[in-house]
Amino acid sequence: MPEWLRIRRGDEALGEDAAQWTKCPKCGEMLYRPELAASLYVCKNCGHNFRMHAFDRISMLIDSDFVEIGADLIPGDPLEWVDKVPYPQKLERDREKSQLSEGVVCGFGAIGGFPVALGVMDFNFRGGTMGTVVGERIALLFEAARERKVPCIVCTASGGARMEEGMLALMQMAKTTLAVRRFIAGGNFYISVLTDPTTGGVSASFAFQADVIVAEAKASIGFAGRRVIEQTIRQKLPDNFQTAEFLLEKGAIDMVVKRPDLRATLIRLLDYAAGDPAHRSGRNGKAAVAHETPEEAPA
Amino acid sequence: MNVIVEREKGLLELEGRIADLRKHSADQPVDLSNEITALEDKYAQILREIFGSLTPWQRVNMARHPKRPIGSDYLAALDVFDELHGDRHFRDDLAVIAGFAKLRGRRVMVMAQEKGRDFKDKVRRNFGSASPEGYRKVKRLTQLAGHLGLPIVTFIDTSGADPGISSEEHAQAEAIASALATMADVPTPIVATVIGEGGSGGALALGLADRVIMLEHSVYSVASPEGAAAILWGESAKADEAAARLRLTSDDLRDFGIVDEVIPEPIGGAHRDAQGTISSVLDAVDAALEGLRHTPIPLLLDRRYAKFRRIGNV
Numbered sequence A: 001m002p003e004w005l006r007i008r009r010g011d012e013a014l015g016e017d018a019a020q021w022t023k024c025p026k027c028g029e030m031l032y033r034p035e036l037a038a039s040l041y042v043c044k045n046c047g048h049n050f051r052m053h054a055f056d057r058i059s060m061l062i063d064s065d066f067v068e069i070g071a072d073l074i075p076g077d078p079l080e081w082v083d084k085v086p087y088p089q090k091l092e093r094d095r096e097k098s099q100l101s102e103g104v105v106c107g108f109g110a111i112g113g114f115p116v117a118l119g120v121m122d123f124n125f126r127g128g129t130m131g132t133v134v135g136e137r138i139a140l141l142f143e144a145a146r147e148r149k150v151p152c153i154v155c156t157a158s159g160g161a162r163m164e165e166g167m168l169a170l171m172q173m174a175k176t177t178l179a180v181r182r183f184i185a186g187g188n189f190y191i192s193v194l195t196d197p198t199t200g201g202v203s204a205s206f207a208f209q210a211d212v213i214v215a216e217a218k219a220s221i222g223f224a225g226r227r228v229i230e231q232t233i234r235q236k237l238p239d240n241f242q243t244a245e246f247l248l249e250k251g252a253i254d255m256v257v258k259r260p261d262l263r264a265t266l267i268r269l270l271d272y273a274a275g276d277p278a279h280r281s282g283r284n285g286k287a288a289v290a291h292e293t294p295e296e297a298p299a
Numbered sequence B: 001m002n003v004i005v006e007r008e009k010g011l012l013e014l015e016g017r018i019a020d021l022r023k024h025s026a027d028q029p030v031d032l033s034n035e036i037t038a039l040e041d042k043y044a045q046i047l048r049e050i051f052g053s054l055t056p057w058q059r060v061n062m063a064r065h066p067k068r069p070i071g072s073d074y075l076a077a078l079d080v081f082d083e084l085h086g087d088r089h090f091r092d093d094l095a096v097i098a099g100f101a102k103l104r105g106r107r108v109m110v111m112a113q114e115k116g117r118d119f120k121d122k123v124r125r126n127f128g129s130a131s132p133e134g135y136r137k138v139k140r141l142t143q144l145a146g147h148l149g150l151p152i153v154t155f156i157d158t159s160g161a162d163p164g165i166s167s168e169e170h171a172q173a174e175a176i177a178s179a180l181a182t183m184a185d186v187p188t189p190i191v192a193t194v195i196g197e198g199g200s201g202g203a204l205a206l207g208l209a210d211r212v213i214m215l216e217h218s219v220y221s222v223a224s225p226e227g228a229a230a231i232l233w234g235e236s237a238k239a240d241e242a243a244a245r246l247r248l249t250s251d252d253l254r255d256f257g258i259v260d261e262v263i264p265e266p267i268g269g270a271h272r273d274a275q276g277t278i279s280s281v282l283d284a285v286d287a288a289l290e291g292l293r294h295t296p297i298p299l300l301l302d303r304r305y306a307k308f309r310r311i312g313n314v
């Protein structure tokens, strides 16, 4: 385990032998946890991708120290939200369950020697939903990456905007959009990695605003949730609907990558983004306004 | 069932009696003006009692009232409007009406979400739920407005983006994300007004604006009250409770700093004086455009950035 992760995780999360075995939700195979971790949380029997903890994904991608930003930002309770459980209680429960302070971990490190800004969302925390803190951390990440002129990679996993923070959560779509656009207008490179699941307000903002959009194999990706669509059309959707492979076929994303190949793929993309030094000055000299047409998905 | 329409039914009888008395007083020698005045006073009092202070759920129903002025009503009140169609890729989405216009003499690009009036029209317009093609029309015309230096005026009224199969196949998420990105970039002022329902991301796609205006009884929400209730309590019947929790009224949103200006509606709702309401909205948009007119573009873009950057900061 890298040093940054040891510090971040503390001791209590380690050495738990109670849950050394886990069952694959797809094929039912019993899997030995250390082995599962070594195989990047891919089932050795059926190839099912387990949803990864943000820290596991960061250590899978980053080959250097990782310096977190915005980690001390903690959500308030602006709506004083209560349903079955008060919102602060839900947050407390998820903090305990996920060992995270919020649904995204952002920071700086290197991948294959390339310095990058990296944001990783975690479905374990409120279903990866975007509230004010997720929006703020993502915006901070793009702003800091723009300052440092390093590429930015965001791995998304989200059920959309966080209901318990109401319209303040929805407005994070606008906030993150503005930060992404400034970052790209500054001549910088943005890759999004869509992991299972990426939907709603996150897919309809920064997830689909990247220069290159990579999706992890079999990930479920879309705008509306599957159940909402099924209720609307009153019929069952085919299994492959809203999968990464489906989106690739429809022309909505650039590539589908298997998890074990993700790091190497990102390294190659980062290498291309260095461009030809002969042309670089023109790119970075661009004003931060009126950026040309963004990527266009063929209909 | 619309709870506002239900309440209005109770007023119909009184309205009928006043109309009858008026008719009689015209062709009878007896002076009925005292009776008429008394009835009218009573009517006004009941109106105030029923509609003077609306619950969030009642406001949701007001925002969805079948007689409420909709996008096309606002477009009809402009000096001139020349519709521009299509996304140049696939089709013309009628849930969004957009084009060149003159508003109080100003050249603008206007875009309105349109629910439709009669049933046939509603079906044609998918009840105001735009497909990716609608958001791509928004994106295209936003870019055109930037190209020509036209300010952008949007009217928001949708229960949400279309959640159908074809919309997913045509990358609804990408379409909304791109519309937002283009509005973030466009070097002309944007004024958005929520005139009815502001349903989640599908509404925000027309709402990344320099000035955000809201009609008093319109709503703007992260999720529909029915959807929220279904998620939270497993029953959409608790929509009234969800509406209160979601903080979706114009007062809430002004307090949160999400909405800059709230335009009052006549007692009983915008439909009781549609032309007056539309006129006061257009006046407010006109004033907002005037206020933004002399801001240098780099400063305008910086302020747009700062406006959304600070929302929800912890």
Ligand SMILES: [Zn+2]
Residues within 6 Å of the ligand: A024, A025, A026, A027, A028, A029, A043, A044, A045, A046, A047, A048
């Ligand atoms: Zn398996």
